[in-house]
Amino acid sequence: MKSNSFQVKKGHFYAVGVGPGSSDLLTLRAVEVIRGSQVIICPRSAASRNSLALEIISGFILDQEVIEHVYPMSRNQEEVMDSWNQAAMLISSLCRQGKSVSQVTLGDPHVYSTCGYVLPRLEENLGLDRIHVIPGVTAFQASAANFAQSLVIQEDRLTLMPATDMEEVEKALDCCETLVLYKIGKNLTALCKLLQTKGLENKARMVLNAEMPGKEKVYPDMDRTLEREPGYLACVIVHVGHRSWKNTD
Incomplete structure (x- = not known):
């Protein structure tokens, strides 16, 4: 039986769905993971000045390291994949250093999300036992x-x-x-x-x-x-x- 408290582990990666926009739609587990992570990756498109996901979770950030990953809003497959390969490499490196890392994404990590690009790459580098998906409310x-x-x-x-x-x-x-x-x-x-x-x-x-x-x-x-x-x-x-x-x- 699962405990009521979700344990955030060092050296593990968490794909966190933060919902479509309002911070009160984050799940209790999502908030717990965000607060318990040592490093938070916040994707931001090159066409935007701010990361929407970062705005949603801003009230739950304590003293974690926050890294914005700027990705191209492009239909150039090679350019997009190169950007997310770099993100996966960074996440893998941080996890191997023993840090707990989360990447926040709008909606749910498995539905048209930025996490969808890094998860397959991380599975190859870290293994499934060190990867966790935190569901979120979809748009x-x-x-x-x-x-x-x-x-x-x-x-x-x-x-x-x-x-x-x-x-x-x-x-x-x-x-x-x-x-x-x-x-x-x-x-x-x-x-x-x-x-x-x-x-x-x-x-x-x-x-x-x-x-x-x-x-x-x-x-x-x-x-x-x-x-x-x-x-x-x-x-x-x-x-x-x-x-x-x-x-x-």
Whole structure:
């Protein structure tokens, strides 16, 4: 049986999900790991002045060493991988020195997160027994919390994907009951037109900057977003329908 207190060990690495924006959505375990880590890695994109993850955890930092890892917001695979290889090397070196190291990430470490780049590399360098993943609240969960409608019930299928390819989005709409879209970017107008073509414009909702203090915007009606530029941290939830129970008798 696990104890109520999660032990932060020296020489171990912790991938910590810190939720979408509000510090009170951190789990108790996440707070314990952050406070117990000797070194905290805070990713920041080259396009941003501040690390959003660092802002979320700022109230829980004591005297730990904080290192910002600046990574490129680029579609150049080689450039991106080189950046995260360097981060993995740094983390591995710190752990071998006997330090407890955590890397904070928005949302959950296993869902479109910065930790997703370093975890496979660390498994090779440190071994699974020295790697720990601390789950976090995802942006789509926080976004869905704004509406009184479940994401899935009974045998419904939930699909999560980026909205970077409208052909793939259209295919997804035909084979799930709820579609969650990240990374809307400049494709908002194209997405709205696709939803109108499918007759789903009234079943789609959008949240920008979910749970980020002073920045969150909720759009229960997609028709009102056609002239807006949502930016990177946008989440669209499309309730396509419900799947009937199959008779297994």
